Amino acid sequence: MTAPETEEFLRSKIPLAHAMGVRVERCGADEMVLTAPLEPNHNHLGTAFGGSLSALATLTGYAFLWRELGEPDAHIVIRRSELDYRHPVSGLLRAVCRPPEESALGAFRNAFHRAGKGRVRLRVDIEEDGRVCVMFSGDFVALR
Amino acid sequence: MTAPETEEFLRSKIPLAHAMGVRVERCGADEMVLTAPLEPNHNHLGTAFGGSLSALATLTGYAFLWRELGEPDAHIVIRRSELDYRHPVSGLLRAVCRPPEESALGAFRNAFHRAGKGRVRLRVDIEEDGRVCVMFSGDFVALR
Numbered sequence: 001m002t003a004p005e006t007e008e009f010l011r012s013k014i015p016l017a018h019a020m021g022v023r024v025e026r027c028g029a030d031e032m033v034l035t036a037p038l039e040p041n042h043n044h045l046g047t048a049f050g051g052s053l054s055a056l057a058t059l060t061g062y063a064f065l066w067r068e069l070g071e072p073d074a075h076i077v078i079r080r081s082e083l084d085y086r087h088p089v090s091g092l093l094r095a096v097c098r099p100p101e102e103s104a105l106g107a108f109r110n111a112f113h114r115a116g117k118g119r120v121r122l123r124v125d126i127e128e129d130g131r132v133c134v135m136f137s138g139d140f141v142a143l144r
Numbered sequence: 145m146t147a148p149e150t151e152e153f154l155r156s157k158i159p160l161a162h163a164m165g166v167r168v169e170r171c172g173a174d175e176m177v178l179t180a181p182l183e184p185n186h187n188h189l190g191t192a193f194g195g196s197l198s199a200l201a202t203l204t205g206y207a208f209l210w211r212e213l214g215e216p217d218a219h220i221v222i223r224r225s226e227l228d229y230r231h232p233v234s235g236l237l238r239a240v241c242r243p244p245e246e247s248a249l250g251a252f253r254n255a256f257h258r259a260g261k262g263r264v265r266l267r268v269d270i271e272e273d274g275r276v277c278v279m280f281s282g283d284f285v286a287l288r
Contacts, residue, residue, distance in 0.1 A: 014187050016184065020160070042159065049160055051158075051160055054198040055196065055198060058195045077189070077194075080226075081198070081225075082225070083226075
């Protein structure tokens with residue numbers, strides 16, 4: 001899937017992605033980058049709302065795995081997540097998912113293709129001005 | 145703050161709460177209950193999107209603390225959260241925050257009123273048909 005296809009997929013399947021104004025900036029094997037403007041995603045302090053940051057990180061994990069499996073019909077669900085909010089985000093929300101170690105990704109792919117069920121932990125960083133503002137770690141499961 | 149006041153406060157300050165259709169079902173000292181309809185919050189599988197569940201739980205924690213402090217101008221931020229997605233939610237999203245131990249809440253209140261900064265861990269459950277579908281635990285900080 002290309003970046004526009006991934007964007008259309010997310011926005012059509014998950015209404016909140018549309019409400020948040022989510023865009024796919026980059027859809028590569030080396031990184032998946034999703035963004036959302038501050039305006040529909042601010043909180044009572046004028047910075048990014050924690051719930052929007054969490055939702056964007058979760059979407060970025062989904063998008064990374066959909067691309068990785070190459071099967072939009074794979075049922076990907078999240079089982080667990082941890083978020084560490086280090087610094088407020090005061091402009092564009094920008095989430096970056098880079099691949100985990102190849103051994104972990106290979107085991108996930110093999111389990112999915114052989115047994116129809118794979119599990120993997122992904123890290124997603126919300127970055128602004130070259131620093132990590134939010135660290136997300138999520139356990140995702142893909143089912144055929 | 146009453147339930148309608150809390151709802152108006154959340155929706156006016158945090159646009160995502162409005163987009164999600166968040167309602168305040170109960171706004172008491174014994175529990176804070178927020179809900180959101182499935183329709184704007186579903187995922188690609190037709191069940192509740194993890195990002196919506198996370199955002200709703202975060203809002204419920206905020207609302208609990210705003211009510212607790214009785215100061216809508218208190219700056220409440222989230223520092224850390226963990227989510228355990230146990231079962232899919234297939235209807236109304238309903239998040240319940242019950243008070244932590246009185247010792248923890250008292251320490252939070254005292255620190256906020258004396259030093260202008262308090263920190264507390266809250267648990268929020270997303271419940272459906274009498275069972276906990278998502279367990280959220282979040283560390284919140286209130287600043288004057």
